[in-house]
Amino acid sequence: MFETEIITVRYWAAAKAAAGVAEDAVPVDGPVTLRELVDAVRLLHPDQRFADVVAVCSTLVGEQPVGSRDPTQVRVEPGQTVEFLPPFAGG
Incomplete structure (x- = not known):
C-alpha cells in the first residue's frame, strides 16, 4: 500500500x-x-x-522543460514540482 505524497503544481501569469x-x-x-x-x-x-490556458502553457517538471514530449510518457514523481508557464508577449 502506498502512502499519499504530494506533487507541487505552480501556476504563472495567466495560469x-x-x-x-x-x-x-x-x-x-x-x-x-x-x-x-x-x-x-x-x-x-x-x-x-x-483548461484553455494550461493547454498552451510551457511545462517544467522538476525544472526541466517538457517541450513537445507526449504527456502520457512524462513521469512525475512525488515531491517534484511542476510549473505551468503561459506564453509571454514582448521581450
Whole structure:
C-alpha cells in the first residue's frame, strides 16, 4: 500500500489568474504521468478558461522543460514540482 505524497503544481501569469491560486499541492499515491497530473488539476479548477490556458502553457517538471514530449510518457514523481508557464508577449 502506498502512502499519499504530494506533487507541487505552480501556476504563472495567466495560469495563476485562471486558477485563482499560485500553486496547488496535489496528493498522489506514487509516480503519475504528466497527463494524469493535468487531469487532476483540471478537476481542481474546472473552469474552461483554466483548461484553455494550461493547454498552451510551457511545462517544467522538476525544472526541466517538457517541450513537445507526449504527456502520457512524462513521469512525475512525488515531491517534484511542476510549473505551468503561459506564453509571454514582448521581450
